[in-house]
Amino acid sequence: MKMYIIFMGPPGAGKGTQAERVAAEAKLEHLAPGDLFRQAVKQQSLLGSEVQSFMEKGELVPDEITIRVILEKLDDIGEETGVILDGFPRNYNQAVALDEALEKKNKAIDRVVYISVEQPELVRRLSSRWLCRECQSPYSSESAENPHLEGCPGCGGELYQRADDKPETVARRLEVYFKETAPLIEYYRKQNKLIEIEGEGAVVEITGRIIKALE
Ligand code: ADP
Numbered sequence: 001m002k003m004y005i006i007f008m009g010p011p012g013a014g015k016g017t018q019a020e021r022v023a024a025e026a027k028l029e030h031l032a033p034g035d036l037f038r039q040a041v042k043q044q045s046l047l048g049s050e051v052q053s054f055m056e057k058g059e060l061v062p063d064e065i066t067i068r069v070i071l072e073k074l075d076d077i078g079e080e081t082g083v084i085l086d087g088f089p090r091n092y093n094q095a096v097a098l099d100e101a102l103e104k105k106n107k108a109i110d111r112v113v114y115i116s117v118e119q120p121e122l123v124r125r126l127s128s129r130w131l132c133r134e135c136q137s138p139y140s141s142e143s144a145e146n147p148h149l150e151g152c153p154g155c156g157g158e159l160y161q162r163a164d165d166k167p168e169t170v171a172r173r174l175e176v177y178f179k180e181t182a183p184l185i186e187y188y189r190k191q192n193k194l195i196e197i198e199g200e201g202a203v204v205e206i207t208g209r210i211i212k213a214l215e
């Protein structure tokens with residue numbers, strides 16, 4: 001699949017997990033600003049120092065930073081490879097910048113996968129999410145497999161909670177999503193690119209639904 005695909009959905013919809021799985025299966029590059037920014041913060045790079053405070057508050061990183069970083073990465077990937085954009089665009093301004101940049105290369109977004117999950121489920125998922133420091137796998141603190149959070153069941157690594165998964169920040173991230181990002185659903189629906197996927201159910205099942213819808 002040499003497609004340009006956007007993955008959209010509220011925080012907690014499972015967008016990152018699914019984007020990674022679909023990218024592996026369909027041999028596409030997975031490009032996620034959230035991952036790039038978290039890595040920059042961890043490495044204490046200049047970019048990291050620019051984005052950290054926004055992320056910790058649950059705010060969007062300013063467009064001039066995000067757009068520059070993502071368009072540079074798209075150039076690096078080259079035109080022979082398809083791409084899944086996971087978490088970009090997140091507002092109207094970013095969507096227009098992306099359309100313009102692709103148009104210059106005679107390309108366009110092919111499909112937008114919108115993963116929908118009801119709000120109470122989102123809050124529950126985000127507030128109970130823990131990640132492994134070693135292998136990055138997510139675990140729920142409510143899950144029966146790992147009730148005491150003693151360590152990663154996969155590799156034994158230490159589990160931690162993302163700084164922006166604290167309840168106050170979760171609330172703000174959802175607010176920002178509904179105000180800034182959700183309007184893009186209509187933007188892409190009007191372009192006949194939107195595929196809506198029900199995001200509740202088993203991880204593998206949801207991946208299957210997405211692959212089938214893209215074929
Ligand atoms: P989630 O989808 O669970 O909120 P992400 O990893 O996609 O998590 O994003 C984490 C944070 O990174 C966001 O809350 C925001 O601060 C920043 N970020 C990610 N993508 C964008 C974007 N397209 N524009 C601005 N900020 C972004």
Ligand code: ZN
Pocket residue numbers: 132133134135136137152153154155156157
């Ligand atoms: Zn692990």
